[in-house]
Amino acid sequence: MKKLSFLVLTAIGTSFLIASCAHEEEQTCNEEQVRVEPKKGNEFDQALASELGADDYGMRHYVIAFLKKGPNQDQSEEEVRRLQRAHMDNIGKLAEQRKLVVAGPFMDDTELRGIYIFDVETVEEAEELTKTDPAIKAGRLVMELHPWYGSAALIKTAEIHKTVSKKEI
Known part of the structure; x- marks a missing residue:
């Protein structure tokens, strides 16, 4: 071979x-x-590494989600605005629950709309969380989920974000 x-x-x-x-x-x-x-x-900070669940490389397991355009794109402008607000509120709720570490849109206009990084152990757990998103329920978005290995420090992103944002989304 x-x-x-x-x-x-x-x-x-x-x-x-x-x-x-x-x-x-x-x-x-x-x-x-x-x-x-x-x-x-x-x-190296052992206490912080332990708090964040870091392995010897400062890494840990997450689930990453690629948000894509869903099959239902024919809502009215008013319904699109309502779904977007509900989608953003859901992101905030998942971040407050410390289940969502990173979320954000892609800046080009393609089928790929954004990403989530979930702080969960399994794809199945992440799938249950995606079902709480009104834009997914409406078919405006679909998610593709994958196990992912990244820096344990990502968990601090939401906390730090609050200190650098002047406005809420």
Whole structure:
């Protein structure tokens, strides 16, 4: 079998994670193959890492959602405004419940409308949360859900956002 090797270089702050993985019939990535460059800058904070549920790389599991145009786009302008307001209110509710870490629209006009990053363990949990969105219920939006691995610090986004926004959406 042909063997394919690759390197993954991920910047996290000013630190870099370098992983070397081999690929034959299925991808393997053994601990012996992962090297981490010495950390420079901010010192490790065990209490914060524990609070955020971070692993040794400062990462954790989430579920990411891609919001896409749904099959029902024929609502009146008034109904579209009402659904958008209800959609935004639902985002706020999920953020207050600490289930939604990041949400935002894409800035181009394509089928892909926005993203959510849910702080849940499973796609099934995220799917239940998406059912609370009035725009999804109305078929104006649909969501594509995927397990995702990202910085544990994302959990602090909503808290920090409150300190940098002058207006509410």
